[in-house]
Amino acid sequence: IFAAVEMAPRDPILGLNEAFAADTRAEKVNLGVGVYYDDNGKIPLLAAVRAAEKARLEAMPPRGYQPIEGPAAYNNAVQGLLFGKDSQLATSGQTVTIEALGGTGALKVGADYLKRLVPGATVYISDPSWENHRALFESAGFPVENYPYYDAASRGVNFAAMKAKLDSLQPGSVIVLHACCHNPTGADLSDAQWDEVVAVCRERGLIPFLDMAYQGFAEGIDADAVAVRALSSSGLQFFVSSSFSKSFSLYGERVGALSIVTASKEEAGRVLSQVKRVIRTNYSNPPIHGGAIVAAVLSSPELRQMWEDELGGMRERIRAMRTGLVDQLKAEGVAQDFSFVIKQRGMFSYTGLTAAQVETLKADFGIYAVSTGRICLAALNSKNIGYVAKAIAQVVKG
Ligand code: LMR
Numbered sequence: 001i002f003a004a005v006e007m008a009p010r011d012p013i014l015g016l017n018e019a020f021a022a023d024t025r026a027e028k029v030n031l032g033v034g035v036y037y038d039d040n041g042k043i044p045l046l047a048a049v050r051a052a053e054k055a056r057l058e059a060m061p062p063r064g065y066q067p068i069e070g071p072a073a074y075n076n077a078v079q080g081l082l083f084g085k086d087s088q089l090a091t092s093g094q095t096v097t098i099e100a101l102g103g104t105g106a107l108k109v110g111a112d113y114l115k116r117l118v119p120g121a122t123v124y125i126s127d128p129s130w131e132n133h134r135a136l137f138e139s140a141g142f143p144v145e146n147y148p149y150y151d152a153a154s155r156g157v158n159f160a161a162m163k164a165k166l167d168s169l170q171p172g173s174v175i176v177l178h179a180c181c182h183n184p185t186g187a188d189l190s191d192a193q194w195d196e197v198v199a200v201c202r203e204r205g206l207i208p209f210l211d212m213a214y215q216g217f218a219e220g221i222d223a224d225a226v227a228v229r230a231l232s233s234s235g236l237q238f239f240v241s242s243s244f245s246k247s248f249s250l251y252g253e254r255v256g257a258l259s260i261v262t263a264s265k266e267e268a269g270r271v272l273s274q275v276k277r278v279i280r281t282n283y284s285n286p287p288i289h290g291g292a293i294v295a296a297v298l299s300s301p302e303l304r305q306m307w308e309d310e311l312g313g314m315r316e317r318i319r320a321m322r323t324g325l326v327d328q329l330k331a332e333g334v335a336q337d338f339s340f341v342i343k344q345r346g347m348f349s350y351t352g353l354t355a356a357q358v359e360t361l362k363a364d365f366g367i368y369a370v371s372t373g374r375i376c377l378a379a380l381n382s383k384n385i386g387y388v389a390k391a392i393a394q395v396v397k398g
Contacts (some may be wrong), residue, residue, distance in 0.1 A: 011131075011247045013032060013033055013132070016030065016190075019368065020032065020368050023121065023366055027384075029365075029379065029387070030377050031368060031380070032370055033376065036249060036318070036347065038317075039317065039382055040211065044249050044314075046307060047310060048305055048310060049293055052292075055296065056293065061292075063288060065285050066099075066141070067262055069098040069276060069279070070291055073295060075098065077295050077298040078259065079097050081242070082228050088092065089261055094261065094265050094267065095260065098279065099255075100256045100286065101256065102254040103211065103213040104136070106258035107209075108136060108140070108218065110260070111136060111139075111142070112140050113274060114142075115141045118174070120172075122144070122145055122174070123142040123145070123174045124169065124174065126147060126150070127149050128149070128185065129183075130183045137307045148161035149162055155344075157193070158189075159193050163196060163197070166206065173204075173207065174206075174207045174209055175206050175209065177209070177210050178211055179228055180215065180217070180224040180345065180346070185348050187344060187350075192271040193365075198230050198231055201236060209241070210227055210228060210241070212228065212243070213241075213242070213243040214346045217314070217346045220315075232261070237261050238260075238261050240259040248297070248307070253293075254287070255291055258275070260275070314378070318378050320381040321381075323342055325349075326338045326339055326341050326342055326381060329392060332389055334379075347376050349377055350373060351374070351392075352394070353395070358373060359375075361392070364391070
């Protein structure tokens, strides 16, 4: 039965991990996947997470099934982060939140539910977008198209083109928006532009689906929630996928959430009942550990403060790596102005490196990046930044 099965291509991001692991060069650097490493090149176990895990281990809790939607303590904590503590959307009961298997799992549950809700819709993603967005919504059965986003010349957002496209969409279209730290470009909308996007969504009757995988990596928890808060105060209904992979350094625990803002508590009850069917026929109910740790940290004022401090530390270290890379490229004699790297937000830089240059970085230096030229600044550290800058300098100088 498998005789005619074709080999599928490697995943453009996670496939790099496989190739990187197989590379035997000691100096290799993985700038591919969006993962934060500390200055020693290690994925940190946050002190707040460590404390919560220690307490949980000592309590030796039973391992029964969770509710299909995940535990209320976790889901409430997610709502607090997204919408603000004691916000109307968090307290009114009109918002459904379910624990999901990371941000990807949240997007998938949301996509599968949307396919039942608006089966004839088209999904629009930014050009460019996270490599997995298109495949994920297509696998849920939607046609997926782009809306203009990145402007290579200005290294920013071509907002006029984006808005013109949104203005032309059919009512009921699903529009996937990166809430902050746009992946892959690092170019975000301004607060005023978010207000305009919300206004277009209202006028055109679009269904916004915010993807929020990097809350806390641009400015801070509340500042990075500007898109969520703009939609919250609009009275519109919308979807948000969120993730603790990066902000809690819990990648492999697969801790995320899907939130759906409905018009009323009664509506939320019906929507939840449908989303539960999607989950039950997929993975039944979420695993316990990661969500329990996140909920414990967020519900303890002391651990929450510790976490916010650690998150701030990660944010600052990435910023330092941005400045450091720009300085070192200059020192290596690169004439091209790379100062845009400092302005980009989040983990990534859309460097403008071509696929051929990325290939040379891998072949000649063991430096892995996404073929689109996206690099993860959070994988740079004080030991490898000089090597990476030299290699990039050599590649761009030809
Ligand atoms: C990334 O874009 O590298 C991350 O979001 C990890 C992933 O799942 O692709």
